[in-house]
Amino acid sequence: xxxxxxxGKDVEIGSNERLNCIQAAAKVGVEIPxxxxxxxxxxxxxxxxxxxxxxxxxxDGTVAMQPKLVPGCQTPVKDGTVIIADSQKVKDxxxxxxxxxxxxxxxxxxxCDQAGECYLQDYSFNYGRGYSRLNEPKNxxxxxxxxxxxxxxxxxxxxxxxxxxxxxxxxxGSAELQVVSRGSHEEIDIFPGHxxxxxxxxxxxxxxxxxxxxSKDFLYQQRVWWLKSxxxxxxxxxxxxxxxxxxxxxxxxxLKPRVNEMAQGHFMCDEGRFGWKYTHSEERLNVPKIVSNGxxxxxxxxxxLGSVRSSLQKAAAGKQKIAAVLSPWMTVEEAWLLATWIRxxxxxAVLAVGPxxxxxTDEHFPRDLRGNVIEPVKFTIRAEKCPNRAGxxxxxxxxxxxxxxxEELLRLASSGQFSAVYLTGGDPQxxxxxxxxxxxxxxxxxxxxxxxxxxxxxxxxxxxPSGTFVERExxxxxxxxxxxxxxxxxxxxxxxxxxxxILWELSGRKGLFQSESLRAEIAAAVPxxxxxxxxxxxxxxxLLESAQQVxx
Amino acid sequence: MATFEPxxxxxxxxxxxxxLKTYQADGGYSRLKEFLSMAPGDVTNIVKDSGLRGRGGxxxxxxxxxxxxxxxxxxxxxxxxxxDESEPGTFNNRYLMELDPHQLIEGIILACHxxxxxxAYLYLRYEYGTSYRVLDAAIRECxxxxxxxxxxxxxxxxxxxxxxxxxxxxxxGEETGLIESLEGxxxxxxxxxxxxxxxxxxxxxxIVNNVETLCCVTQILYRGTAWFKSMGVPADPNxxxxxxxxxxxxxxxxxxxxxxxxxxxxxxxTARQLIEEHAGGVWKGRRAKxxxxxxxxxxxxxxxxxxxPLDFAGPxxxxxxxxxxxxxxxxxxxxxxxxxxxxxxxxxxxxxCGQCTPCREGTAWMTKILERIRTGQGxxxxxxxxxxxxxxxxxxxxxxxxxxxxxxxxxxxxxxSKFRSEFEDYIxxxxxxxxxxxxxxxxH
Numbered sequence: 002x003x004x005x006x007x008x009g010k011d012v013e014i015g016s017n018e019r020l021n022c023i024q025a026a027a028k029v030g031v032e033i034p035x036x037x038x039x040x041x042x043x044x045x046x047x048x049x050x051x052x053x054x055x056x057x058x059x060x061d062g063t064v065a066m067q068p069k070l071v072p073g074c075q076t077p078v079k080d081g082t083v084i085i086a087d088s089q090k091v092k093d094x095x096x097x098x099x100x101x102x103x104x105x106x107x108x109x110x111x112x113c114d115q116a117g118e119c120y121l122q123d124y125s126f127n128y129g130r131g132y133s134r135l136n137e138p139k140n141x142x143x144x145x146x147x148x149x150x151x152x153x154x155x156x157x158x159x160x161x162x163x164x165x166x167x168x169x170x171x172x173x174g175s176a177e178l179q180v181v182s183r184g185s186h187e188e189i190d191i192f193p194g195h196x197x198x199x200x201x202x203x204x205x206x207x208x209x210x211x212x213x214x215x216s217k218d219f220l221y222q223q224r225v226w227w228l229k230s231x232x233x234x235x236x237x238x239x240x241x242x243x244x245x246x247x248x249x250x251x252x253x254x255x256l257k258p259r260v261n262e263m264a265q266g267h268f269m270c271d272e273g274r275f276g277w278k279y280t281h282s283e284e285r286l287n288v289p290k291i292v293s294n295g296x297x298x299x300x301x302x303x304x305x306l307g308s309v310r311s312s313l314q315k316a317a318a319g320k321q322k323i324a325a326v327l328s329p330w331m332t333v334e335e336a337w338l339l340a341t342w343i344r345x346x347x348x349x350a351v352l353a354v355g356p357x358x359x360x361x362t363d364e365h366f367p368r369d370l371r372g373n374v375i376e377p378v379k380f381t382i383r384a385e386k387c388p389n390r391a392g393x394x395x396x397x398x399x400x401x402x403x404x405x406x407x408e409e410l411l412r413l414a415s416s417g418q419f420s421a422v423y424l425t426g427g428d429p430q431x432x433x434x435x436x437x438x439x440x441x442x443x444x445x446x447x448x449x450x451x452x453x454x455x456x457x458x459x460x461x462x463x464x465x466p467s468g469t470f471v472e473r474e475x476x477x478x479x480x481x482x483x484x485x486x487x488x489x490x491x492x493x494x495x496x497x498x499x500x501x502x503i504l505w506e507l508s509g510r511k512g513l514f515q516s517e518s519l520r521a522e523i524a525a526a527v528p529x530x531x532x533x534x535x536x537x538x539x540x541x542x543x544l545l546e547s548a549q550q551v552x553x
Numbered sequence: 554m555a556t557f558e559p560x561x562x563x564x565x566x567x568x569x570x571x572x573l574k575t576y577q578a579d580g581g582y583s584r585l586k587e588f589l590s591m592a593p594g595d596v597t598n599i600v601k602d603s604g605l606r607g608r609g610g611x612x613x614x615x616x617x618x619x620x621x622x623x624x625x626x627x628x629x630x631x632x633x634x635x636x637d638e639s640e641p642g643t644f645n646n647r648y649l650m651e652l653d654p655h656q657l658i659e660g661i662i663l664a665c666h667x668x669x670x671x672x673a674y675l676y677l678r679y680e681y682g683t684s685y686r687v688l689d690a691a692i693r694e695c696x697x698x699x700x701x702x703x704x705x706x707x708x709x710x711x712x713x714x715x716x717x718x719x720x721x722x723x724x725x726g727e728e729t730g731l732i733e734s735l736e737g738x739x740x741x742x743x744x745x746x747x748x749x750x751x752x753x754x755x756x757x758x759x760i761v762n763n764v765e766t767l768c769c770v771t772q773i774l775y776r777g778t779a780w781f782k783s784m785g786v787p788a789d790p791n792x793x794x795x796x797x798x799x800x801x802x803x804x805x806x807x808x809x810x811x812x813x814x815x816x817x818x819x820x821x822x823t824a825r826q827l828i829e830e831h832a833g834g835v836w837k838g839r840r841a842k843x844x845x846x847x848x849x850x851x852x853x854x855x856x857x858x859x860x861x862p863l864d865f866a867g868p869x870x871x872x873x874x875x876x877x878x879x880x881x882x883x884x885x886x887x888x889x890x891x892x893x894x895x896x897x898x899x900x901x902x903x904x905x906c907g908q909c910t911p912c913r914e915g916t917a918w919m920t921k922i923l924e925r926i927r928t929g930q931g932x933x934x935x936x937x938x939x940x941x942x943x944x945x946x947x948x949x950x951x952x953x954x955x956x957x958x959x960x961x962x963x964x965x966x967x968x969x970s971k972f973r974s975e976f977e978d979y980i981x982x983x984x985x986x987x988x989x990x991x992x993x994x995x996x997h
Contacts, residue, residue, distance in 0.1 A: 046744045047908040049952055070952055075744050094952060097945035101914035134938060137921035161907065180739065180907070183722070185917035187907040 003080035006058065007031050008087050014078060022053055022073030022084050033086050034095065034124045036102075036210050037162040038074035041267040041379070042171055046072040048102075048162050050124070052094045054085040070094055092128065099129040102160045105140040105185065106211075113158065115212030117225040121160065142188050148178075149197035151217050151271060152206060156188050159213035165189060165205040172268065172379050174367025175199040189213070200382060201366060203274045204267075207257055218275055219255045223247075231490035232259060234477050236330065236470045237273035239385040240265055241479030243542070244273070246471050246490040253277055253471055253491060263483055263541045270382045277471065279429035279453065280491075286452055286466035287496035293462065302498065306506055309463050312446040316421035317347035323421040324410055327397055328355035329387040330427025332475025332487065333530065334519045335500045336389075336396040342508035343423060344400055352397045353410040355425065356432050358386040383480055387428065388470070392478035392530075395545075399527045415440035425500070426451030427467070433457045450500060452493075468499040474516050475501060476533060478545060484533060485542035557784075559817040560772045560801055561765070565652040571687050573694040576655035580775070582700055585659060588774055589666055589708040596667035600770055603778040604799040608645075609635055609726075609763030610848065610877045611956075612865040614796050615770070619668050621750035622758050631759045632665050632673040633735065633749075634767060637719050637726040639678055640848035641900060642880035645803035646764040648815050650677075650684040653768075654691035658714065660767030662705065663774055665712040668760050673714045676731050679721045688716055723904035727955045728761035729753075730906065741908045742955035765803055773800075784819035786864040798864035798876075806832040808883035809839065821867070825859040827881055839885040843972070847877025849897045850960025852967030853884075872971070874963045890972040891979045892986055894965060895923040901961035912958035915946040919965055926976075929985035936969055936976055943969075 003014040005025050012029045014020060023033045024040075036048035051073035056066035058081040066083070070090065078084070085091065102121065110116040125131075142156040166178045166189065177197045181190045191197060197205065206216045228247040235242040235256065243261035247254050256277055258269035289305040290297050300308075316323050325343040327336045343350045364382040365374040397404055414422055422444050426432055431453075438456040441447050449457055450465040458464060472493040478484045493499065505514040520533040535543040564570045564579055576582065588596065601616025622630060634657075638646040649657055661673045677685055692714050695701040703711040722740055724730045729743035732754045753759025773781050781800045788797030798820040804827055807813040811833030818827075824844045828834060835841050843853040846863055852873040854861055861867050865876045884893055902916035919942055922935050943962035946952070951959040969976055 044744065045908070046954060047741075047910070049910050052952060072744075094945065097942075098910050101910045101918070104914050104918055135918065135921075137918075137925055140917070160910070161913065182907075184902055184905040184907045185913050187913065 003078070003082075005078045005080075006083045008085060014080075020078055022055065022076050022078060022082075022086075023051055025078045025082075026073070026084060026086060031086055032127075033073045034120075034128060035074055036120060036160060037164060039164050039167075039208060039267075042164060042167045042208075044075050045163060045167070046075040048160070049098050050095065050102075052098070053091055054088055056083040056085075057081050058083055095124075095128040096130050099125055100133065103129070103133055104135050105157070106160065107139070107157050109158075113155075113212040114215045114220055114225075115158075115209070119212060120210035140185055142186075145190065147196065148191045149202050151203055151275070152197055153215050153217055153220065154189060155213050155215065158211050159189055160211055161187055161189075162210060163189075164208040164210070165214055168201075168205055168208055169197065169199070170367075172204070172367055173199045173201040174369055174375055176370075178205070200270050200272065200364065201268060201380060203271045204258070204269070207268075216255070223249055223254050228254060229490075230257075231471075231488050233470065233487045233490060234264075234388065234479075234485045235269055235273035235276075236388040236477075237270070237276045237386065238383040239387065239390060239480040240381055240383050241388055241477060241483060241485060242269040242273055243485065244269060246277075248471070248491050251491040253280055261485075261541055263544070264479065264485065265380065268380055270380070272382065276429075277469075280469040280471055282429075282453065284453055285494050285497065286454065286464065287494045288464075289466060289496070290464040291462065292464070297464075305463060305465065306503070309448055309465070310507060312462070313343075313346055313421055313423070313448070316446055317350070319420050321420035322349055322351055322418060323347050323423075324351040324353065324414070324419045325423040326353050326355045326407065326410065326425055327393045328425040328427045328432070329357050329390040329393050330355075330470075331389060331393055331425055331500060332473060332477060333389065333392040333396060333484070333523065333533070334475040334516055335425075335473075335504055336393045337519065337523050338501065338504035338508055338510075339423065339425065340396055340400050342504065345508070351405055351410065351413075351419070352401050353405040353407050354390070354393055354397050356407050356428070357390050358428055358430065358432070359384050360386050385480065386430075388479070389477035391480070391482060392476060392484065395478070395527060395529045396523075398529075411437055411440040414444050415442075417443060419444055421446035421448070423448045424450065424457060424461075425467075426453070426455060426457075427500075429453060429469075431455055450503060452497060465503055466497040467503060468493040468497055472497075473499045473501060476520065476538070482545045483542045484530075484538060484545050486538055557801075557819060560776065561649065561656070561768050561803060562653075562817040564656070565648060570652045571654055571691060573655060573691070573698060576653070581655050582659060584775060585662065585700070586706045586708055588663055589705060589710045591666075593667050593669050596663060596774070599778060600667065600773060603773045603781040604797055605766065605769050605773060605781065606796065606798065606865060607763055608765035608769065608802065608878075610640065610875075612798075612876060615762065615766055618750065618762075619664075619760060621748065622668055622760065623751060626669075626758055628669065629672065629757055630668055630670040631754045631757055632661065632668060632670045633728070633731060633754055633759055633761045634661060634673055634675040634714075634764060635726060635728065635731055635761055636681070636684070636764050637676050637678040637731060638681075638764070638878075639723045639726050639904075640850070640878045640880055642805060642807050642845060642882040643848055643878040644805050644807075645815050645879070647681060647684060648803070649764055649768050650681065651687050654688050655695070656768045656771050657688075657764055658691060658695055658701070660769070660771040661714055662701070662710075662712050663770050664760070664762060664767055666710055670760070671711045671713070673712065674735055674754065675714055675716050676725065676735055677716060677718050678725070679718050685716065685718060692716060722906075723900075724906040724955070724957060727957065730955065731761060732759060739906075741906050742957075744954055769800060786821040786862060786866070789866065792866075795866055798866065802863075802879055804831075804863065805878075805880045806883070807880070808845075809836050809841070809885035809888070810834065810883050811836050821862040821864040823860045823862055824854055824881055827863070828859070828883055832883070835883060835885050837885070839887060841883050842886040842888065843884040843890065843893070843968075845880065845882035845884075846873050847875065848880045848960075849882070849900065849964055850957075851875055851877040852963050853971060855971045856886075872967060874960070889979060889986060890968055890975050891923065891926060894968045895920070895927055897964045897968075898923055898961070901957070905957060905961065906955075909953040909958060911946045912953050912961065915942050915958065916961045918942055919961075924987075926980060927986050928988065929983045931980035931983075933977055933980055935980070936973065939965055940969055 035051040052070035243259040435456040730740040734740040785799035943965040946962040
């Protein structure tokens with residue numbers, strides 16, 4: 002153990018921890034401001050915002066301070082390190098650095114997207130001078146509207162922290178961004194003809210500590226202080242990036258990565274970042290329906306759910322089997338509700354896991370321009386394009402030792418083995434083809450729970466409009482068995498209901514859907530999912546293999 | 554002084570001084586075989602004992618620098634020769650490279666032997682076209698004669714020189730900026746530690762030495778440490794951190810003098826001696842108002858400080874940053890210090906690499922303030938602002954990655970504190986040495 006003193010407060014640093022002054026100070030709640038330093042990028046120590054006084058405590062108790070201010074980001078702490086981050090010398094240095102950064106920075110906060118979450122604003126307020134002594138004209142640099150399909154650059158707002166440049170060199174590997182010119186005329190720019198269109202490009206907007214790099218998708222859509230953030234998990238692939246969903250008045254405006262070393266680290270891919278648009282699609286199903294003899298009738302939820310319940314009960318009592326398809330887009334809770342209910346109707350009911358969409362192979366980053374992966378891998382976009390195959394399989398495996406493949410279920414359905422099939426969708430890019438749907442044409446009762454139209458609807462007897470991930474709450478388990486919580490951020494369109502609510506009511510449970518008590522029930526019943534009651538679930542998530550059940 | 558005989562410049566006036574034949578006729582390379590059969594550590598010790606300090610500006614003891622390399626490192630180790638001579642007023646390396654390249658090449662071979670390096674990169678500033686051609690020819694001559702390449706003169710020691718032309722930036726003369734530039738990157742100085750001796754060029758241990766330093770290495774080995782130590786200013790016994798200033802030094806005298814020159818003299822000569830005895834006095838019968846002791850980033854000597862000895866410690870005693878490159882630039886009494894300082898600031902803001910905030914923005918801001926003063930729009934409080942900006946940009950030890958920020962701030966502080974009344978008079982008179990762009994726009 003090493004003891005480090007920050008502003009007179011001692012903090013213990015673990016022997017395996019390699020921290021710099023900024024990280025050590027954060028442990029005792031002392032903020033050392035920094036622009037260029039980012040935990041996932043290399044250290045350049047160029048913004049000079051994190052200058053602090055550093056010294057060593059000698060064995061005899063005296064402290065020898067270094068004569069000059071040193072950058073906290075570049076200075077590792079060790080046993081006996083003394084950091085002073087609140088002396089007049091440090092404050093003066095910060096004030097000077099901020100004045101320099103603001104010299105050529107336009108005062109366009111009222112029209113800047115970053116306003117409200119801008120480090121220039123925050124640090125100026127906390128450490129700055131409050132006015133500029135520049136009497137001369139500012140440098141004006143041309144804005145670059147197109148440096149990528151999704152990214153625009155307000156060159157004059159840039160403070161040259163070079164985080165974006167380092168990101169494209171160190172994480173995506175594509176190295177599109179560079180610094181051109183010299184001195185105070187420096188600008189960020191792309192290599193001509195090579196815009197920032199790599200699959201991780203959107204991250205440079207998050208990395209930008211000021212409003213220089215902006216997302217075209219989000220530009221001028223909202224003031225950030227209107228947005229409410231909800232922690233969630235990206236549904237784009239089985240990496241399961243931790244994200245926040247930023248919404249206002251039930252409309253999602255953006256997804257941002259949430260730092261989680263257990264899941265993906267600091268970043269997310271553009272496929273996930275901009276992949277939530279289906280949530281507000283015009284095509285969304287929003288009317289529960291019963292279809293009989295080719296006539297589709299819209300009915301109240303109570304009537305439709307009643308009809309679903311009675312049809313399934315009738316089918317279960319018959320000679321033929323009933324079946325349910327658990328979509329890999331469901332949460333663990335939803336899969337559990339459906340599986341337990343179907344099995345309570347008919348203990349022989351068949352359970353299958355829905356189609357798992359796989360696209361290409363896993364894409365690892367950084368990759369050089371020839372596409373070769375450079376070790377160590379810092380980010381992976383997985384080929385498995387669904388969020389919860391592992392979780393749903395764990396639930397299904399609890400009920401059936403041999404998991405039935407989806408294709409096999411369709412084959413049995415077309416040969417007339419089932420009297421009723423309960424299908425859950427959830428894949429916004431479609432999960433069933435017209436030909437596959439044909440297999441269900443002769444099944445007496447086909448219940449479809451989904452939020453977008455699909456070919457299977459023409460064979461459905463009951464249509465239950467469900468919710469997208471921003472409208473639901475529950476657990477998804479990623480490729481390495483990390484269970485994370487997605488939370489409800491917005492209300493779905495009128496007429497739709499979150500899947501959990503539909504299934505809660507169908508299974509005849511009392512009151513409102515309660516995810517927490519349901520998780521306790523699942524954890525107790527399924528050893529593989531015992532970790533679902535772990536308190537870390539609400540923050541970083543829980544690795545299921547290693548986690549034990551915790552009684553709350 | 555009259556007895557002083559130039560060593561570094563011994564051959565520069567001979568006909569065909571750059572050729573191998575002339576150099577060899579003068580005894581050059583004659584003992585190379587002998588030196589290369591010595592143990593590398595012994596060569597380092599000779600250089601260490603001589604008290605040679607780097608001639609590039611910082612004055613760091615050369616032998617000591619060589620000992621910072623990791624012990625028993627299997628290699629490769631590189632020598633980077635800093636020939637990016639770009640401090641304004643400095644042109645001593647150019648003389649050495651154009652007129653006596655073999656002295657430098659022999660120094661490179663000896664230094665490489667001392668640090669167990671087999672490859673030296675000579676980083677030459679782009680503007681030195683003649684130096685490039687002369688060095689290129691000299692290196693070819695040496696390769697043909699077996700003086701460069703594998704198994705030099707049958708000693709089993711190998712060494713080759715790669716001549717690299719820079720693309721023209723002041724910052725490439727900073728040792729880590731030079732290394733980055735050699736690697737083909739933007740010359741942004743690296744954060745230290747690790748220092749280049751531990752992790753330098755291509756992430757391998759690297760020693761960066763100036764051209765004149767390496768020429769001194771040749772002379773020290775041929776003439777001995779006693780000869781080298783017989784010149785200069787001994788260490789101050791009251792200052793244990795002063796290693797002393799020994800040996801000859803090339804002083805470049807330029808500016809408002811009758812005969813600008815590059816002259817070899819023992820360290821410790823005064824600015825007045827240089828101007829009066831070697832540069833033919835201040836031009837047009839005027840008097841010197843200020844003298845830059847060693848490149849503009851060192852600050853200014855005022856007229857009353859001209860008798861300061863120009864050794865490594867001398868200029869520091871009168872408020873200058875140090876000896877720097879010993880580029881003495883004379884400013885006559887008809888020149889405005891505002892214009893001089895503006896010129897310094899403009900150079901520094903043009904050459905700031907732009908990596909660190911204080912230097913990138915501070916140099917440009919100081920230039921803008923001085924620009925405004927020069928158009929007659931100055932205010933006396935601008936001087937305090939300039940002093941404050943210069944203060945926050947860095948005082949050795951500085952607040953930025955490399956020393957450019959300190960070097961940019963120092964002349965400002967120095968000029969304003971030494972010539973404050975002149976600056977104030979200039980501002981109060983509201984005279985303008987230039988017309989501002991805005992005023993020109995209004996006229997047209």
